[in-house]
Amino acid sequence: MNISRTEFANCKTLIKHKEEVEEVEKKMEIEIRRGPWTVEEDMKLVSYISLHGEGRWNSLSRSAGLNRTGKSCRLRWLNYLRPDIRRGDISLQEQFIILELHSRWGNRWSKIAQHLPGRTDNEIKNYWRTRVQKHAKLLKCDVNSKQFKDTIKHLWMPRLVERIASTQNVTFTPNHYSPENSSVTTATSSTSSSESMASSFYGGDQVKYGTLDHMTNGGDWLNGGDAFETLWSFDELNKWLLQ
DNA sequence: AACAGTCCCAACCGCGAATGA
DNA sequence: CTCATTCGCGGTTGGGACTGT
Numbered sequence: 001m002n003i004s005r006t007e008f009a010n011c012k013t014l015i016k017h018k019e020e021v022e023e024v025e026k027k028m029e030i031e032i033r034r035g036p037w038t039v040e041e042d043m044k045l046v047s048y049i050s051l052h053g054e055g056r057w058n059s060l061s062r063s064a065g066l067n068r069t070g071k072s073c074r075l076r077w078l079n080y081l082r083p084d085i086r087r088g089d090i091s092l093q094e095q096f097i098i099l100e101l102h103s104r105w106g107n108r109w110s111k112i113a114q115h116l117p118g119r120t121d122n123e124i125k126n127y128w129r130t131r132v133q134k135h136a137k138l139l140k141c142d143v144n145s146k147q148f149k150d151t152i153k154h155l156w157m158p159r160l161v162e163r164i165a166s167t168q169n170v171t172f173t174p175n176h177y178s179p180e181n182s183s184v185t186t187a188t189s190s191t192s193s194s195e196s197m198a199s200s201f202y203g204g205d206q207v208k209y210g211t212l213d214h215m216t217n218g219g220d221w222l223n224g225g226d227a228f229e230t231l232w233s234f235d236e237l238n239k240w241l242l243q
Numbered sequence: 244a245a246c247a248g249t250c251c252c253a254a255c256c257g258c259g260a261a262t263g264a
Numbered sequence: 265c266t267c268a269t270t271c272g273c274g275g276t277t278g279g280g281a282c283t284g285t
Contacts, residue, residue, distance in 0.1 A: 121274085255275105
């Protein structure tokens, strides 16, 4: 087994630290709160962060008078209390972006979330597990199988594109970003409509959304959209799979 | 109305990486 | 270089909400 000195040191530290913390907690009978957050706790956290900013979560927790772990505070803030969090159904466009980016990057939820303003990695992860994996289960195929990936690429995504185009007056610009290298590429005639649309939706780090811009300005792409289930019937999907 | 089964999401956990002393 | 602490990610789970019988 190859293990670096640093990794070894980290392991030792981790074990020692955990044991010490458990011991101290036992001795002092500190009751670290777990489970759902109360309104009071939320208010404490929000008001503390609005005054002092975020970061240094362990000390923040203590200073704010919360009997929570730093981790718990961080999670609550990032996934729920942040002012720019978006709630509600995942729109068609967002579904499309999730499918597209997941096909490129796999379960890199935080990376995918960076391209969906206001959505958290947790939300996307939950969405994938509850909706997409459910479909794979229904179709009796593995979510990572080529068969299922082909279904997504050749059936779901084009269908989403159709639906998006029919609900909004979407036009495509010839220039768009590639998320891999954040460089502007030019759509060619061989580019499929779904690929072209995907590239139009997200950008690199300094997100410039291309056609997404006009949609966010004038349209309602961020509003809740149809669920996957409304795009086709299960029979239709099965028929396609048997081809 | 009552119960069972399923779905969904907030929250937790473990781990590795990064950072600071 | 070592050790301590913090951060962030991805996987998992508990329990409330919802649905069907």
